[in-house]
Amino acid sequence: MEVDSGNGVVERKQSIYKSLDESFEIQKEMYRGQQYSQIYFARLHLMRTLLYSLIPTWKPHLPVCTVLGLEQGKECIIVGTLFKHMKLKPTILDEYSKERSASPLVKPHNFMHSDDYLILEDESGRVKLRGTILVPSVYVTGLVVALHGKETGAGDFMVEDILEAGLPPQIDRPLNPNGDDKYVVFVSGLSVGSSSANPLQFQLFVDHITGHLGDEKEQGIAAKIVQVVIAGNSVEFPRGLFNGQNLGSKEQSKLSEPTKELDILLTQIAAGIPLDIMPGTSDPANFALPQQPLHKCLFPGSAAYNTFRSCTNPHSFELDNVRFLGTSGQNIDNLAIYSDASSRIDFLERTLKWRHMAPTSPNTLGCYPFTDRDPFFVEACPHVYFIGNQDKYVTSLIQGSDNQVVRLISIPRFAETGTAVVMNLKNLECHALSFGTQFD
Amino acid sequence: MASSSSDMKGFFREKKKSAKPNKSGKPIKSAKPKHSASCGSDVVQPPALLSHGSPDLQDEEYDEEEMILRQFDMNMAYGPCLGMSRLGRWERANALGLHPPQQVQNLLMGSKMNNSECLWDGRV
Numbered sequence: 001m002e003v004d005s006g007n008g009v010v011e012r013k014q015s016i017y018k019s020l021d022e023s024f025e026i027q028k029e030m031y032r033g034q035q036y037s038q039i040y041f042a043r044l045h046l047m048r049t050l051l052y053s054l055i056p057t058w059k060p061h062l063p064v065c066t067v068l069g070l071e072q073g074k075e076c077i078i079v080g081t082l083f084k085h086m087k088l089k090p091t092i093l094d095e096y097s098k099e100r101s102a103s104p105l106v107k108p109h110n111f112m113h114s115d116d117y118l119i120l121e122d123e124s125g126r127v128k129l130r131g132t133i134l135v136p137s138v139y140v141t142g143l144v145v146a147l148h149g150k151e152t153g154a155g156d157f158m159v160e161d162i163l164e165a166g167l168p169p170q171i172d173r174p175l176n177p178n179g180d181d182k183y184v185v186f187v188s189g190l191s192v193g194s195s196s197a198n199p200l201q202f203q204l205f206v207d208h209i210t211g212h213l214g215d216e217k218e219q220g221i222a223a224k225i226v227q228v229v230i231a232g233n234s235v236e237f238p239r240g241l242f243n244g245q246n247l248g249s250k251e252q253s254k255l256s257e258p259t260k261e262l263d264i265l266l267t268q269i270a271a272g273i274p275l276d277i278m279p280g281t282s283d284p285a286n287f288a289l290p291q292q293p294l295h296k297c298l299f300p301g302s303a304a305y306n307t308f309r310s311c312t313n314p315h316s317f318e319l320d321n322v323r324f325l326g327t328s329g330q331n332i333d334n335l336a337i338y339s340d341a342s343s344r345i346d347f348l349e350r351t352l353k354w355r356h357m358a359p360t361s362p363n364t365l366g367c368y369p370f371t372d373r374d375p376f377f378v379e380a381c382p383h384v385y386f387i388g389n390q391d392k393y394v395t396s397l398i399q400g401s402d403n404q405v406v407r408l409i410s411i412p413r414f415a416e417t418g419t420a421v422v423m424n425l426k427n428l429e430c431h432a433l434s435f436g437t438q439f440d
Numbered sequence: 441m442a443s444s445s446s447d448m449k450g451f452f453r454e455k456k457k458s459a460k461p462n463k464s465g466k467p468i469k470s471a472k473p474k475h476s477a478s479c480g481s482d483v484v485q486p487p488a489l490l491s492h493g494s495p496d497l498q499d500e501e502y503d504e505e506e507m508i509l510r511q512f513d514m515n516m517a518y519g520p521c522l523g524m525s526r527l528g529r530w531e532r533a534n535a536l537g538l539h540p541p542q543q544v545q546n547l548l549m550g551s552k553m554n555n556s557e558c559l560w561d562g563r564v
Contacts (some may be wrong), residue, residue, distance in 0.1 A: 032524065032525065033523050034522070034523025034524055035520075035522065035523055037519075037520040038519065038520060038523060038524065041519035042519070042532070045536050049537070123516045124516075369523075371524050371532065372528070372531075372532040372535065
């Protein structure tokens, strides 16, 4: 991990790493034919217990009742899972519908409609929600919330106020204003093997962070990078191979080329810096969240290094007691299809406030049918919350009601933008690292 | 299921001399819907209601232990029972702080394996 700069040896900084991915691993789970009702029950119960503890500080004078216990005109609080009824949401039954209208084969980017309405559901029953406080475009199916309101004559529930779980408690990160700068580099969407990815850009990136480029000052900055996180979609297989036909040996070798290319590049990184790689939508990992770590056999070169870590998606870890949490983008992309926000970073903030990373799972986002827990429930507030494979680099710092401070990062796709994100562990400051290969 | 009563001829079908006729006491293991006891069926002790798939005319444990366990299965407070073993569901309820009855755990840990699955196991 040393770079000889001529005058002396520049040493790379190091950080203490602790992986918190245990709750996302499914090796110990056994599938016994359970359905998704189990994970919904676990989620409802977990969050309802939490919300019940928050209600006394919110509106202590109101009684809490179940959906079946609602009385007309009586103001009360109910807690349950939201279900958003969406007109445009694609259902498998459309294939069998008698009226084969010229429905577009091109899927709309967003399935929202002005007629969407919300329903609250708990074990006893469900009730339709009315009122202007609850805007259906913000909420999605699968959230657990507490609502204050009363039942109307029509049997609906008129909502007057809503309580979300809010940011979870956060352990203060160590404040060390005079300490060293240590950087964490985030990159995603490398898409090695795709026709649009420029291999020179990624090679430039690798050379820069390993310290093979630039003068002493550049190398000094590169030496402060303590961790690289690759947030999904590192490979892209040529789509033409997946047409259902048996692959000949020539096509089979074409299939393994992207991962071989990626391994060569990752070996260069892993030789010098600790590297975490997460699976994404296009990676050879399982489809349903939580995606399991990419197998070490895919990376014969890089897996030999102990700095190489294959991680789950979502991924959670601690670096020098700074807590990180992030995904490769599937959860936020799914939220963007079923709800609306002015910017992608708003979705990130909402998932933290709802204390649940992927509320739309298992409804519209593939998910493993857990029976006794919901691993997407955010128990401890991270200091850095990132998401990969987005359109552009956006970052913001949010404050919670309990002095929590979270840095939100949206990592752009490297193959399209040539941009990676660098974050300083000392003060959570972020900046972009762009690589261009135009010779103008 | 409205035609189930008219299917009695199909149930007591007249066979050739070489084959034995189907006695009404013996349960039929195949899960044909017309043998269910949902409505209008005259079938005595249809298999769908038996959690062990065997006649329990002489099974005394059905009354006490099994009833308690079935009440535990049906109790909505502990969540859905399908797809989970009874012990797994009890342990989940315990872990979530729902205080499931200790008696149920004693029955599940102490006695034979034939009551480890929920009421609807293999039926739905």
